[in-house]
Amino acid sequence: MKLNFPNPSRSYDDSRHCVCFWGYDGSREIAFQIGDAALSSFNPQMGSGESAVLAAFDLYRERILLKAEDLYVRGSQNIFKIS
Known part of the structure; x- marks a missing residue:
């Protein structure tokens, strides 16, 4: 089964300076973090x-x-x- 991203939720973690989002491999949830620098x-x-970083994530979400x-x-x- 391929990794998929049916849930568009994402959040900003200020303490880690990253956006967190989740994918699924079957019923297994996989967490991802992408840092501000990336x-x-x-x-x-x-x-x-937070708002600028989340906007950038949304803009480049597919990539x-x-x-x-x-x-x-x-x-x-x-x-x-x-x-």
């Missing part, structure tokens, strides 16, 4: 703060999900960091 590689003029699919390896790990 997001700024998509959009160098992103700005700072980020493709990176998440490439990074994902089936196994016991259930959290992946995109950097």
